[in-house]
Amino acid sequence: MEKRIEYLNLEDDFLFSRVMSDEEICRIVLEKILNISIKKIVLPEQQKTIELLLDSKGVRLDIYVNDDAGTIYNCEMQRGKRGQLPKRSRYYQGNIDLDAISKGEPYTSLRRSYIIFICTFDPFTEGRHIYTFQNTCLESPGLLLGDEATKLFLNTKGTIDDIDEEMKEFLTYIENTTDTFAQQAKSSLVKKIHQRVLKVKQSKEMEAEYMTLLQRDRENIEQGERKMAALTELLLDQKRTDDLKHAIRDTAYREQLYKQFNIL
Numbered sequence: 001m002e003k004r005i006e007y008l009n010l011e012d013d014f015l016f017s018r019v020m021s022d023e024e025i026c027r028i029v030l031e032k033i034l035n036i037s038i039k040k041i042v043l044p045e046q047q048k049t050i051e052l053l054l055d056s057k058g059v060r061l062d063i064y065v066n067d068d069a070g071t072i073y074n075c076e077m078q079r080g081k082r083g084q085l086p087k088r089s090r091y092y093q094g095n096i097d098l099d100a101i102s103k104g105e106p107y108t109s110l111r112r113s114y115i116i117f118i119c120t121f122d123p124f125t126e127g128r129h130i131y132t133f134q135n136t137c138l139e140s141p142g143l144l145l146g147d148e149a150t151k152l153f154l155n156t157k158g159t160i161d162d163i164d165e166e167m168k169e170f171l172t173y174i175e176n177t178t179d180t181f182a183q184q185a186k187s188s189l190v191k192k193i194h195q196r197v198l199k200v201k202q203s204k205e206m207e208a209e210y211m212t213l214l215q216r217d218r219e220n221i222e223q224g225e226r227k228m229a230a231l232t233e234l235l236l237d238q239k240r241t242d243d244l245k246h247a248i249r250d251t252a253y254r255e256q257l258y259k260q261f262n263i264l
Contacts, residue, residue: 005210006201009177010193011120011156014210016077018200020063025196030065030073032167032189033116033130033154040068064096072096072113077174079120089115089151097149112148120175122155129158129171166190228254230263 008015020026027041043065063075074096078085092115101109117123124131131153135145156171163171169187173194182194200206231254235244247254257263 005207010174011077011079013077014213015200018206019196022196025193026065028189034114038067042066070111072100072111075116078117085117085123093149114150116152118154120156122157123153127159128155129163130154227258227263231257234261
């Protein structure tokens with residue numbers, strides 16, 4: 001069911017990207033998540049798209065920012081199931097690195113990077129609020145590879161006492177972005193974010209943009225349903241039920257069949 005803009009939570013992509021487009025809000029959120037000091041954030045663009053090759057799978061990043069030291073931060077909101085999240089983070093890392101370095105430059109030009117997924121589920125089922133990954137030596141776990149690439153997964157459903165109260169309030173606020181919660185929150189972080197949330201929700205321009213995106217999504221869904229119905233009819237006529245089952249499960253295979261049958 002589609003939500004009106006005033007009922008969106010921070011877990012919704014539209015609200016999350018528009019709130020985090022405020023450089024100061026983005027800076028303090030990243031500082032809190034990473035427990036580091038960031039002097040200044042530069043937001044090149046909202047939902048940056050990386051398409052390196054004509055036939056390759058492009059990447060659309062929710063939040064992609066740099067700081068004054070050149071560090072790259074990519075922050076994504078993730079709802080639903082875990083799926084291929086670990087390999088998705090690997091794919092994002094590779095694309096970000098290739099996009100950041102020019103042809104012929106030395107590998108030392110690669111910048112420190114953080115890829116952050118804020119999940120409304122526990123991606124590794126250990127009850128942690130935060131999981132941080134860096135490349136280490138299996139034979140000597142304390143030995144870091146030193147590639148300066150870090151991946152973090154935040155979990156709004158965490159149960160163990162591994163973060164401070166302000167961070168817990170922030171993660172709860174992700175799924176309960178309401179005036180009531182913000183008013184009773186002790187965290188100055190939540191209160192600052194909520195000021196930006198109210199500004200976005202009360203903006204007529206933002207509302208118009210949100211409605212336009214909803215209409216585009218409806219049209220994309222309708223187009224997808226028409227294409228799938230056409231493919232289903234063709235495969236059933238040819239008694240290719242195994243291919244139909246495969247196409248239902250596998251997006252890449254489904255796209256391959258669309259091209260094969262010239263379903264546009």
